[in-house]
Amino acid sequence: MIYSLVLGSQKLLLLKFLQSILNLFYPKQCLHCHRHLLADEVLLCSACRHHLPETGFCERTDNPVETIFKGRVPIIQATALLFFRKKGISQELIHHLKYKGRQDVGVFFGKWMGAELKQSKRFSSLDVIIKVPLHPKKKKLRGYNQLTSFAEELSKNLYLPVVEGILIKVGTSTSQTKKGRFGRFEKIDEKFHCKDTKSLRGKHILLVDDVITTGATLEACTNELLKIPEVRISLAAMVISDGQ
Numbered sequence: 001m002i003y004s005l006v007l008g009s010q011k012l013l014l015l016k017f018l019q020s021i022l023n024l025f026y027p028k029q030c031l032h033c034h035r036h037l038l039a040d041e042v043l044l045c046s047a048c049r050h051h052l053p054e055t056g057f058c059e060r061t062d063n064p065v066e067t068i069f070k071g072r073v074p075i076i077q078a079t080a081l082l083f084f085r086k087k088g089i090s091q092e093l094i095h096h097l098k099y100k101g102r103q104d105v106g107v108f109f110g111k112w113m114g115a116e117l118k119q120s121k122r123f124s125s126l127d128v129i130i131k132v133p134l135h136p137k138k139k140k141l142r143g144y145n146q147l148t149s150f151a152e153e154l155s156k157n158l159y160l161p162v163v164e165g166i167l168i169k170v171g172t173s174t175s176q177t178k179k180g181r182f183g184r185f186e187k188i189d190e191k192f193h194c195k196d197t198k199s200l201r202g203k204h205i206l207l208v209d210d211v212i213t214t215g216a217t218l219e220a221c222t223n224e225l226l227k228i229p230e231v232r233i234s235l236a237a238m239v240i241s242d243g244q
């Protein structure tokens, strides 16, 4: 027993040593300004992290995320961590997560969101996490669902299970609209289906997504999940676009 503990700590030391050697030759860079990261910095250097456009919505009742859904779907609470800024750090983070295979961005957001929700009284009655599903074809093309690492990290921090297979995506159609919430945009009609309306009866679901723009995707998902009797839905997204 003691022998295996000693062996375990030696392995850990060796791993840390190898990591620091690797870091010496291939230093990790800030995702935004490309400066070398210090040992305790993750993804972004402290200066860039300091400039993140944080929303501070978690503890705010009637925050702008909740306002989007008012009169559209009944939700309990909603929040987002950052404002989306064109050519800003938040856009860059999402771009790396969705198109560059950087699932560690999801871990970064998951850890952060997990810490915020854990402290929040508003989100204290959650039971399960469900992520907005990707169509199987898109998942095959991208190789991963960009929400997986986010949801898994949230699950670890909040001690809640991620439930798969209840909400599925069945199709998408696109059309151009003239005036939306933020002027011209492509109207994307996404169709989801709730496969099982029994096993989550009476549960409080945290539905998670990456970016909220018009709220159409989360609205469609929430409407499907509301087919489950006595269910309650709250929403958490990494980023919200407020049109700036």
Ligand SMILES: [Zn+2]
Residues within 6 Å of the ligand: 030, 031, 032, 033, 034, 035, 044, 045, 046, 047, 048, 049
């Ligand atoms: Zn930086």
